[in-house]
Amino acid sequence: MTNLKKIKLISDSTCDLSSDLIKKLDIDIVPLYVNFVEESYFDGVNLTTAKMYELVKKKGLLPKTAAASPGAFYEIFERYLKEEYQIIYLGIGSKFSATFLSAHSAKKMLESDDIFLVDSENLSSGSGLLLLKADKFRQEGNDAQTIVNKLLEIVPKVRSQFVIDTLDYLYKGGRLNALSAFMGTMLKIKPIIKVRDGVMVVGKKARGNINQGINLLIKEVMDLKEEIDSDFLMVTHSMAHKSYEYIYNEIHDKLPIKHIYETDAGCVISSHCGEGTIGILYILK
Helix, strand or coil: CCCCCCCEEEEHHCCCCCCHHHHHHHHHEECEEEEEECCEEEEECCCCCCHHHHHHHHCCCCEEEECCHHHHHHHHHHHHHHCCCCEEEEECCCCCHHHHHHHHHHHHHCCCEEEEEECCCCHHHHHHHHHHHHHHHHHCCHHHHHHHHHHHEEEHHHEEECCCCCCCCHHHHHCCCHHHHHHHHHEEEEEEEEEEEEEEEEEEEEECCCHHHHHHHHHHHHCHHHEEEEEEEEEEEECCCCHHHHHHHHHCCCCCCCCCEEEECCCCHHHHCCCCCCCEEECCC
């Protein structure tokens, strides 16, 4: 029987896992860029979400985000190949960012069969959930190819949905026209944004304060409770801890889930949705 190679999990800063989980799972993170005209930052390295919001208020503009470079992936891939690891990279979906393409370019340059790339077709802790599954499969003693095959079966079953508190960031980011933003604000609309088939779509629209939208998220989860994978569920938010507590209190003793994790949205995700955004993310059986 041949010895299995060690397996290294690598992701990027958009996976929005907590620092504790990243450490526990021994994941290396490649940061994306957050750029304010002349100033460039690494997401989660020298810029926090709170600091980013301060800069937005101070400068009156949103940052531009940019993919991690092929060079960043080359460097980290090469390091672990030298240590005789098999590498699985799983991060932001290819339709959301060129980061996956950067990882692919680095793999091509290194010409290694020990680098495996998984397109999560998701973002934020939607890809984070897949990383938790990857770690579970690794702990069970699977080789890298088997883990990848298992992950590819799960990718279409990940469900990510967020309720957005303010339309300002969608408008300033060019994802909403001025009239729609104005009408949405006047009517106090809180849209539910879902990730389906690798892209973002608008689901139901709640009216009133954000709790109306949160209640829609909770109702949907409760309606699906028998169909949700029991291992992990994520509640991810952009500086909305009180909303997390509300959701947790509503669902924790009503769902057969082993682990409910609270995670904070990083700078890249927060720059596109704004403060107060909160989501519930899970995997279907």
